Amino acid sequence: MRALTRGLLGVAGFLVIWELFGRSRLVPAEYLPPPSVVAVELVKLLGDEAFLRDVVATVLAVLIAVALSVGIAVPLGLVLGSVASVRHATRAVVEFLRPIPSVALIPLAVLMLGIGPETKITLAVYAAIWPILFNTIYALDELDPLLVETARAFGSGRVRVLASVALPSALPFVLTGIRLAATTSLVVIVSVELLEGGSGGIGQYIAIARSGTGRMDIVLAGTVVAGVIGYLLNEGLDRAQRRWVGWSSVTGGRS
């Protein structure tokens, strides 16, 4: 409860500073409307069906992107993590691809895939794969040889060691990777919506509010909603992690 109180105090402090700053005339009020104005707009937005449809579009795109990234990165990580020769062979390619910001790939993706939702999902998957992939590989590196020996000494073969020892032991790392991947996909998806449009979503809603009417209060209200979605994603996955693999934090910082 105290952590919650402290968190709420932090949020309240932030809102107060924003309010004072917005009303101080250091910046024109139409550029940075204070939270009291934004809050009113936010309530209106939450009753607006078009906006809610955009929220659903963004959240759905994030969920699809995360699911696809898990489906690609976990098996790939298991292969790269357990077969050293494959890892060495692919290292140069991986290290070349990884630092490319996915936003820089927007022109290429639009050219190849058009401006439908598949473009933003593809770009989000591109960005979300890395944290899951690297955490999975790292997890296999960290696998305690004594656990493997114990299982082998009880007659477990290769497949059983992988399924009943390597996988559960890797799970905390993989979940951390997924948590990072979820927020990364949200950032990429909202960015693509903002820059390209055409596929709906909060980003597009914000872009239209800005360019058409110049309504910064709507822009900020949309931004707040994007922030809340990110917070909920992270928080939800964090709870799931603590619930499912709570043992890892007790047995020595494996997250």
Next chain:
Amino acid sequence: MTAMLEVADLGHTYQAKDGAHTAIADLSFTVGTGELVCVVGPSGCGKSTLLRTISGLIRPTRGEISLHGNEVRGVPDDLAVVFQDYSRSLFPWLTVQKNVEFPLRRSLGRAARRTRAAEALEWVGLAEAGRKYPWQLSGGMQQRVAIARALAYRPALLLMDEPFASVDAQTRFELEDLLLKVRTEQDTTVLVVTHDIDESVYLGDRILVLSTSPASVVADLKVDLPAQRDQITTRESEAFVALRGEVARLLNVGKTSEEVRARRKANEQQAAKWAEAERAEASRAEAEERAGTT
């Protein structure tokens, strides 16, 4: 008494980058059915290599090992190991009950597994702890779980690698007595590797004293103490004191001649290297097994 374990002319040489290291040379001994034999030797003498070859985790370069008459190739079906480091050998994501059930998953159905595990936990005095996770228990209790897991497997031979070296003295006494109790009750054949002279005398029916590396058997001593042991009176008895003196003398304990000191130092310096070679060997053995099964 029939022999449960026979080790004949066993030798093992690790191939390291900078030359070969012979951990074991010409090791021969037998363990009779129902016996508790302690292997005691100076640190870095190849005790854990011996244990790993017997358990089939690594293949020895020379010699033969057989378990109730069958030659050991790969991990035998009816052998269980208790390692020193309980915190790393219990699976942290499984409850105590599931940890004990782990080795039974291949052979038994769910209900039979559960009964067998509960029974083994009762033997070690942890009947109430089944739903807990290993990390919620003290070190001594965790090692009890590891012992229960090994016993639940009903092994023909129970191998223990320095099983009580990581617990405090009080707990160690408790666990030693627990081992003596369950091995009598369950009629288990046990081979305990230890560097603790007192422990080897207290636990063993027989003691095998190993030389410094490369390990060979220096002496095979019968422990002439009553089967019922007691932490205070047994340790006070003349026979106990005489035997621990004899083992200590065989191990050169406390001798500080230049030669002994130099040899010990050289041993310690190389211990790290050997440990590395050993790990490499273990993963190689695993890779071989993998190649064999796929």
